[in-house]
Amino acid sequence: MTDKVTRPSRHHDRAQDPYGQFAMPAHSSLLNAGEVMSRFDAAPWLGVKWHCTIMHLRALNLQAEGGAMAKTKENEAVGVAGVSAVERALEVLTAFRRGDVSLTLAELAERTGLVKSTIMRLAVSLQQYRLIARLPDGSYRLDAETLRLGTAYQQAFNLADHVMPALERLALQTGETAAFYVRHGEERLCLFRVESSNRIRMHVQPGDRRPMDQSASAQVLRLFADGPTRTGADAKLPLFTSGATDPHAASSATPVFGMGQALMGALIVSGPVSRLTAERAQEIRGVLLDEAAKLTQACGGIPLASSSRKFSLRRTPLNRKNQTEQAG
Numbered sequence: 001m002t003d004k005v006t007r008p009s010r011h012h013d014r015a016q017d018p019y020g021q022f023a024m025p026a027h028s029s030l031l032n033a034g035e036v037m038s039r040f041d042a043a044p045w046l047g048v049k050w051h052c053t054i055m056h057l058r059a060l061n062l063q064a065e066g067g068a069m070a071k072t073k074e075n076e077a078v079g080v081a082g083v084s085a086v087e088r089a090l091e092v093l094t095a096f097r098r099g100d101v102s103l104t105l106a107e108l109a110e111r112t113g114l115v116k117s118t119i120m121r122l123a124v125s126l127q128q129y130r131l132i133a134r135l136p137d138g139s140y141r142l143d144a145e146t147l148r149l150g151t152a153y154q155q156a157f158n159l160a161d162h163v164m165p166a167l168e169r170l171a172l173q174t175g176e177t178a179a180f181y182v183r184h185g186e187e188r189l190c191l192f193r194v195e196s197s198n199r200i201r202m203h204v205q206p207g208d209r210r211p212m213d214q215s216a217s218a219q220v221l222r223l224f225a226d227g228p229t230r231t232g233a234d235a236k237l238p239l240f241t242s243g244a245t246d247p248h249a250a251s252s253a254t255p256v257f258g259m260g261q262a263l264m265g266a267l268i269v270s271g272p273v274s275r276l277t278a279e280r281a282q283e284i285r286g287v288l289l290d291e292a293a294k295l296t297q298a299c300g301g302i303p304l305a306s307s308s309r310k311f312s313l314r315r316t317p318l319n320r321k322n323q324t325e326q327a328g
Contacts, residue, residue, distance in 0.1 A: 088114060089122045093131055093146075098260070102139040159264070160192060162298040166267070166291045167194040174284045176271035177204075180256075181217045182264075183225065184209065188218050191265065200272055215244040216253035220266040224255040227263060234304045238288050240281045242273050250276040252285070254292045257301030264299050267292045 095111040096103060103111075108119050123140060126132045130145040163180045170178035171194040179193040187209040204210070212218045216239040228234050238254035251270035258264045269288055270276065293303035 085122075088112075088118065089126060092119055092122050093126060096142050100141075102135055102141040104139045108140065157299075159299075162295060163192045164194070166295050167192055170194070170267075170269055170287065170291050171196060173287050174269050176269045176276055176284075179204065179217075179268050179270065181210075181221065181253075181266045181268060183212070183221045186212055188212055188221055188266075196271060198271075198275070200275070204270075210245060213245055214241060216241040216251045217266040217268045218244075220253045220255050220268075221263070224257075224263050227257065227261040228304055237304065238281075238285060238292075240278060242276075242278070248272055250281070252276070252281045252288060254288055255304070256292055256295045256299065257304075258296075258299035259301065261301055264296075264301070267295060 091112045091114065092108060095108055105116050105119060108114075109116050112119065114122075123132060123134065127134060127143070130143045132140050133143040134140055167178040167180065170176075175196060175198060177193065177196040180191050181188045182191050183189070188211075190204050190206055190208045190210070193204065193206050210218070212222065219239050219241070223229060223233060238252045240250070240252045242250040244251075249270060250273045251268050253266045253268040256264045256267050267288065269281075269284060296303045
């Protein structure tokens, strides 16, 4: 014999619930569905009417939760925007360039595009943190805190953190092996390397040494040992060679500079001569130069060549002597 639940009338509801324990409050849309369910379990005679109410409240709760989550995401997106006052202060700070002993208020205004009164107010805050100092003649110079920050950056800088992602992108986009070489006495040392995904590839491992021959990477390490040449050689990057070290290998290389335009190393793409031809090297030239520019900026240097410049890859050895002879 099964229990039969009858639907009570309005008068029956009031008789069994004289104090309105199970009555729907005026703020029913805010009532917790779990609370209503507990009441429903305690009084099954409430029947279908309250069951539908519970389902409705559950739907309202889900909508409210979804709306709260969406609003949170919107607030997070809005919070990503920078602070304009901080950005203006950094414009003043980064207006100083290598070789600047001091800058006048007019020079700062010209370089930043800010009005003088704004620069003076920002300078007060920068002076409080010893980032810049005001000289007796009214001009400004960098202060000691910038040296401390620079030293801290150098100590925390890890070359591998910047080089390896660049090599991975190069290998992925070109399909060839990407590497980073530095000069080690009369040899060149493979410091970092990411292998090509092709089965036929050059097998050189990090730590391997190669002679300072006429290969593209060796030429770059010699030619730019003292920094940018300030000649036409800077515009003829990257250098491309085929069969210089190995008759079956070709490579394309360009320099990477750091603080003070000191040479950090040579960024190269290498592969078999059958695949890395002069024409193919020209096709991937932009990718190589772009990665070298990003890496140079990450190391604190100023990039030389832009991938938008058009010229043929140089295939003959370069040195500072014949550059001088050609100029003469």
